[in-house]
Amino acid sequence: MLLVVLGALVAGVVGLAQRWEAPIRPAVEIDLSPSALPLYTLLSLSRGFAAYLLSLAFTLVYGTIAAHGRRAEKVMLPLLDIGQGIPVLGFLPGLVLGMVALFPKTNVGLELACILMIFTGQVWNMTFSYVGSLRSIPGELQEVARLHRFSFWKRFRTVEVSSSVIGLVWNSMMSMAGGWFFLTVTEAFTLGDRDFRLPGIGSYMAVAIEKGDRRAMAWAIVAMTVMIVAVDQLLWRPLVVWSQRFRNADIEGEDAPESWVLNLMRRSRFLRRMRLRRRRRSRAPTPPAPPESAGAVPGGTGERARAALVSGLGIAALAVALLGAWKLVGLLVRVPAGKWLVLAGAVGATSVRTFSALALAAAWTLPIGILIGRSAVWSRRLQPVVQIVASFPAPMLFPIVTGVLLVLRVPFGAIAAVLMLLGAQWYVLFNVLAGASAIPHDLDEAADVYAMKGGTRWRTLFVPAVFPFLVTGLVTAAGGAWNASIVAETLHFRGTTLETFGLGSLITKATREADFPLLTAGVLTMSLAIVVLNRLVWRRLYRLAETKYSLNR
């Protein structure tokens, strides 16, 4: 099943790309003067938001369907799992070529490709969170909705969305941050001598690096930071705080998040007697539902029509998947046997790099995360800072980090691992931080009373308590690292191309040489590697975390 779906996806994208012909649209010139930056930043920002709106719409529709139909759920949830696992960056070349082929004369295709790439980076955890909250809505609430004959729309608004708002807002924030990673890569996409740049902050940075213009690089970083901080403070913080009103009262009591923007809107501490305009909210009770007309009997024709629609859609999807699988086989048989061996070796090389990156990430985030998370003051102060730093798209920093490490005579094979770490480490840090601040107070006191110091305390209390969080962070980071290998193992740097053997560089190379069978094989291999590692390594660690190291006493 998994293979068929994946295959269909790969084959579809590649099929589109193969029809691609020489570009007719003129290449975009990037203006490196700082005065051009605000416009570029706005362009990039709007791409991010377009993708976000798409993700939100997808989440609401997909999640609602997946949570309601019992049969749909069986297919749709595993699909999400696969979607989260696939190396989206591997699809970038195919997607770009395909989209440009669809709109050869304008930038529309490129823009769409860019937005779609960001979308694929954002959408999965939002949808997961939404489906998760839908499935945990208390049964009584749903019964109330049914007893009072809520319409679909009303139920959606009052029961479903409001139960999932907190998770959705939080994951939206995370998703937007993750999306920037792809934004800068897709904007600055070039394929050999073919130029697919879009005007934006990512391409600005790319050109600045190409030309070695340090001032422009600095400006780009400043602009990116300003954008991230502004979005965080003006949009997400207020939304997060606002969403707390949907908090289930039973869980109340923990630290409530704060937003200065919302605080300003609501009240000000300094002006103790600031008066507010009354918020006029309709307090009128909702009118009783009209008596049901004879026609709409629940479970009647409507239900049957829906069942028919679902099964029809299922059949259509299956047909498309089979067709894709057929095409996929056609592509894969063209990959010579020797190449498969190379691919296997490349999986090994990139695995080593991924795991070294994760080990490095764990090595520094574990002590630092625990130290920060243990201090309420510092974690409150640093959490927003870390969040903003983490949103910064790592590919923008690749050339700088590479430059420094090359001076230190680090081989590029190792540098690539560091580059993969660059984006992935934050997931680990976030989780360790959260874990450290969740260490129960009484365990801490017990450790005090029974004179646990230094190493003993770390071994017996801190590390085990944080372990489940660490695993969650590492799993997410592993996915990110695999993805990043595609941009990290091949790097254009000061006019030269640095490359190291690995699955990521193989995929990049296949793209450059338009070797579609190899590209397909590469993307497929990577997806498989991720899935297999998930089953072999991560799932076991998860089980350990959930049983032995769970704090649910």
Add this chain to the structure above:
Amino acid sequence: MSARPASAPAPPIAAVRGVDKVYADDAGRTRSVLKNVDFEVRSGEVVAILGPSGCGKSTLLRILIGLIPPSAGRVEQHGIPLEGIHPGTAVVFQNFALFPWLTVEENVRVGLNGRPLPPFEADGRVKTALKAVGLEGHERAFPKELSGGMKQRVGIARALVGRPELLCMDEPFSALDILTAELLRTEVYRLFTERASGLSSVVLITHLIEEAVFLGDRIVVMGANPGTVRREIVNTVPHPREYRRDDFIRMVERIHDVVTRVHLPEVEEEEPAAPTLPGRRPAGPVAPLPAVPMGEILGLLEILADHDGTMNLFDIDAITDYDFGRTIAVAKAAEMLDLVGTPKNDVVLTDFGRKMIRASAAERPALLRAELLALGTFCLVIQELAQEPDTPLAADAVRDLLAERLPTVDASELFETLLNWGRAGHLFEYDAAADTIALFSGREEGAGG
């Protein structure tokens, strides 16, 4: 003050002298939890610290053994200033505080941490401790697999294994169901009276009078807001203690009287009166409100009505299954509203209370409102709101105001109570989303004019 008399007996194992503890919340409002507390534990005694929840008794314990520092005052161990954690102490925690990833045996071994013992001796001690609490055969189990009672046995074994000179028990039975708690209490009593495992002194934190009388040699009664030591009573009930024996019951009643007098004084202390609202009778002082919802106050009236309008506080405890602190708080609240009188240990329904019971749900708010307007705290807030009657006021402004006038009270908690009563009496409206409070603007005439 600082010089000890030369002829003094051995200094106490642990002591606090003139200790204050002040907490500040995020908004910068301070709350005094302990005020000028003197307390000591002498060698070989079991001290029970008795007080309602929120009176600072757990805080006192934590200061005594060095888990948290006091805001002012001295902490001593064996007559010298305490640095860090008291070296001879062990704690049994209310919620067990076991490490979920360690087995029962490993958890108990934590109690030997930092004591260099030869391995066979350590093993032997762990075994003895496990045996003392009846945990043999559970050595390899993880805490998750155990019931609450078994978990607390692990907690007790962990505390005993190090042979502490000072065993601290912080409400050790309150997270257990009644039957399990009773069984464990009896076993702990046996451990105490047999002085098993080299047990020397014990501090027991509790909110149950019977528990204090059953286990304690000396009973320290604490008052709340801010927490202070009000009375110390030597427990004269001889061993073996039994709940049904006359001397035990008499002791419980005596402590009950003391507690009632501490928490429900006959004469209100005079405090500066709040400005009187125009056209109303003079309001009482701005005083804290007992943190009980109006529903419970009205519930108390119903119970009283079912018992001919008068009942002993002790009997109300038995019916409601509340601890004495809560019952007293409800009675005190009802008394503030003239619904009951509290001569000695009795609670008696007043005429107004009877009227309240007979009133319909629709009539009650009006009755309540008149009473609330006679309370200084409500007058204070209403005056503030009445300055601009049509616009809501940020609730934080009210909390600040309360904190300013009543610095020893948790302003947020007081605000909750104020809101609960005020809403029941149709005085206030509250917008939770905006966290603002306004004068009631329902169909009836606006309150407070």
